[in-house]
Amino acid sequence: MASQSESRDVLKLTLASASVVWYVILWTIGLIGCISARKRYRLRPRSPLSSAPASSVPGVTIIRPLKGLDTNLYENLESTFKQDYPNFELWFCVDDEDDQALPVVRDLMAKYPNANAHIAIRNGLTVGVNPKVNNLMAAYRQAANDILWVLDSNVMVDPGTLARAVDLLSPPPTASNASKPRIGVVHHVPFAYVSKPSLGSYVEQAFLNTNHAKMYIAINTVAIDSCVVGKSCLYRKSDLERVDGSLRPIPNAENGGQQPGERGLEAFGRFLAEDNMIAGALWHELGLRHDLSCDVAHNAVGHMTLMDYIARRIRWIRVRKRMVFAATMAEPFTESVVAGCLASIGLKYLLGIPPWLFLPLHILVWLLVDLDVYASLAGYPVPSGDRLQFIATWAIRELLALPIWFVAIVGNEVTWRGTRYEVMENGEVRKAGHDGRGVLGWLRRHGRKSTDYYEPLEVRE
Known part of the structure; x- marks a missing residue:
């Protein structure tokens, strides 16, 4: 009985430590992106x-x-x-x-x-x-x-x-x-x-x-x-x-x-x-x-x-899954919600830090880094009049990331420029041979007919 309890404790310690180590690695990658964006894009x-x-x-x-x-x-x-x-x-x-x-x-x-x-x-x-x-x-x-x-x-x-x-x-x-x-x-x-x-x-x-x-x-x-x-x-x-x-x-x-x-x-x-x-x-x-x-x-x-956005993300996750399988499977663990939740559990077990304290701080700092990347690429911060709207849509994106990934990972069909394809094992595609079904088919029926977002323009004289 004691042996089983010790084994569970070792497993908990291992998982908690792994979640914190992964969190540190993920932040290292994110900071590399943020610092590189500052160095590369703020001077042209x-x-x-x-x-x-x-x-x-x-x-x-x-x-x-x-x-x-x-x-x-x-x-x-x-x-x-x-x-x-x-x-x-x-x-x-x-x-x-x-x-x-x-x-x-x-x-x-x-x-x-x-x-x-x-x-x-x-x-x-x-x-x-x-x-x-x-x-x-x-x-x-x-x-x-x-x-x-x-x-x-x-x-x-x-x-x-x-x-x-x-x-x-x-x-x-x-x-x-x-x-x-x-x-x-x-x-x-x-x-x-x-x-x-x-x-x-x-x-x-x-x-x-x-x-x-x-x-x-x-x-x-x-x-x-x-x-x-x-x-x-x-x-x-x-x-x-x-x-x-x-x-x-x-x-x-x-x-x-x-x-x-x-x-x-x-x-x-x-x-x-x-x-x-x-x-x-x-x-x-x-x-x-x-x-x-x-x-x-x-x-x-x-x-x-929003349905167009979801269908677009599903499409490219399904394509990537066939091309870079390991990276696509690891993708949810690179997102702020999953990574933050896992790290909060690990830190609670290892250091006693309560999730209610850690998670808001995690989201805030993650957002600030993302806003800094935006400022580097744009050459200016998000305009003050648009900041609340930008943060709200940023939050929607973060919350949708995991559900979208789950839907995308279980299928192999995608629609692009009005044509449906089946993505093959090696990343090649062939035209699909039957009508769309499931969640992606529902998204197509309830979204726009095209996901390429063409808009009529007046030709200038």
């Missing part, structure tokens, strides 16, 4: 490439996949025309001549007649199930430059973004970087702003600008593995043409080795999260590093209901 110097002669800088092909009238589409696309960089071409990709984005593109091309801008029409070209990859292919095949900058249609960028990104992708040779693997991907952390006020939009904004940004920056600072959200990415076409998404290292990669069989962008048409897979392939197959620029990808969030 002008790149010398901005004023260099066009013949002395690498050429860049900017590719923007379009579908319909996305939120703030005119301003988003115009931001690429206004890049302070002397040598780039622009490609705007649509599925067909009837796409509503085309008048916006043509209006901008008329406004900037000296820009080297082109339209690529897919016209049925299909290399896989991913509609974005299919949309990109025509421009990808006609790109005049090796460096590609792929930006989503709902992203707006500052004028100096391209020059600073090329600085990172093609740095001058120095003794300090001679022994390091070269940079294969330069990417930008998303920073959301709400253009169509709604509850789901504000929750999405609170998520992307705090917890998501903090963890994203921390993981990329530690750089133990690839972690890229592809709203805005620069990489070399010549690198992409050597990899296939298998994530198998190429034995002679340093000497120009390549994977057998299908390679290049078309090889990634079988994945839904092609951006993450491209970055992972360059990391694992070629051994190249990634780097975050000091710029952000301003992500316009249109009208989004």
